[in-house]
Amino acid sequence: MPEKRVEERRGLPDLPDIHEYKTIVTRFAPNPNGPLHMGHVRAALLSHEYSRRYKGKFILRFEDTNPENAMLEMYELIKRDLRWLGISWDEEYYQSDRVEIYYAHAEELIREGKAYVCECDVENFRKLRDSGLPCPCRNLTASENLSRWRKMLAGGYDEGRAVVRIKTDLSHPNPAVRDWPALRIVTKSHPRVGGKYLVWPLYNFSTGIDDHLMGVTHVIRGKEHEINEERQRAMYAHFGWKYPTAVQYGRLSMPGVELSKTQTMQMVRSGNLQGFDDVRLATIAALRRRGFLPAAIRQLIFDIGLTPVDSSLSWETLYAYNRKFLDPVANRYFFVANPVKLLVHNAPKFKEVRLRLHPSKPEMGERVLPIVIENDSPVFYVAKDDMATLRVGDIFRLKDLMNVKLERLAPVFEASFHSLEVMDVPKFQWVSAGAVVLEVIKPDASVETGLAEPSVAALNVGDIVQLERYGFVRIDSTSPKLIAVYTHK
């Protein structure tokens, strides 16, 4: 019993009002106008997790009611990202397939005098709204509004000339919720449904209606939606619906990382970034490419939890979480960045050495590092930076092999054999025969080239390994060149 308490403390808190509903229903409702990033994933993971905890239902709903920015390729990318994160959904909807439903509800409100078609110039409307006054259209009869509505649907208005507004209390303290717009005219063709519709619902209208129709019980969303909740509540009152339980969380930021979708899209288009999975981004696609594990991202998001306070997340924290999951499963290999040649004289003529793939898990197997011998001396490549720490006469160890004494720095590094047994001297990774060229893309998108031990050539794209004393790395491509992406230390 006491242990259970501790368990519960460490996990997510319970959702409010869970006993008011027989089945808990949550949803994730992305706009397919850009790639998913850490900020979105928070809503997705939390919503999904709660639906599973309470054995409820989880809905994926694409909110693509703005033909101006919906992107066809994003639907699949988003689904792929979600699946990768371990998220499965029970129902899948596209708002662009539900336009008729929104029309029916709009018409109902208009007929009942709870909404009206406004032909006012936006600026005039705002002026009136801000002083709490109705615009001329508001007082039209229901039948006048109905004919305006039919005119809208029939294409009788140009873009921007008419909008359906939901009536609210004009004295609401926040002008932004007064008579908010629910549907507008967009002539641009929609990437999924083409030019089928001219009238498109705005966010609050379609989201509000869908949440009710789909039986959503808990809406988990960022606090930037607080005002939207108020707007939607006004509409729910018109329909006589009960508003779901809303939970909001604060903004998630990552210092030095661009999370904004519009900014990201711009940089991708302008060529400043190489794609949605550019290593400098915190999109899910980029994190996957860099070698982050879904489990690490899930754990981190759950630990951040549901607070309404803003939180800023550093890469360091992300690294720490990922390392915890990666370290036990990643194979180890030798890699030397910026290699320099090293000759060792008078050394035993080893042809190869067998090493564990994981230092504390012999069951993971071994790999072989062959050694080439030229003119009676074994030849190695070691990292330039490592050699820079030494002076002539210093003793160092070629890790897992032998200790040597540095004899001369030029024209090539030369050392003499010292001993075999492990000594308390610097230990450097090395490669020799069969080493393969490996390019590593660093987090700032720069590239470092080096030599990796032969076994690295047999790795597959997607494998995440540790290059000892260098860092974790995910194999990004194997041909024509062997390229890895640096994950973190």
Added chain:
RNA sequence: GCUCCGGUGGUGUAGGCCGGUCAAACAUGCAGGCCUCUCGAGCCUGCGCCCCGGGUUCAAAUCCCGGCCGGAGCACCA
């Protein structure tokens, strides 16, 4: 400017609704040690926090008021 919301170690969270058991917990970070043929992992020790000021109370991180600071929104985007 207006309307909301929030402020716990460097960072991320727990605790706050139901004041005392909170000179405050966990993770990460940083410092040191142990271990290890990796500058990784693991283990141990240490550092470090209740925004400020009043009030209520025997007692406040927790309740109230004020201030300061931060955030969100004020789109015919989502």
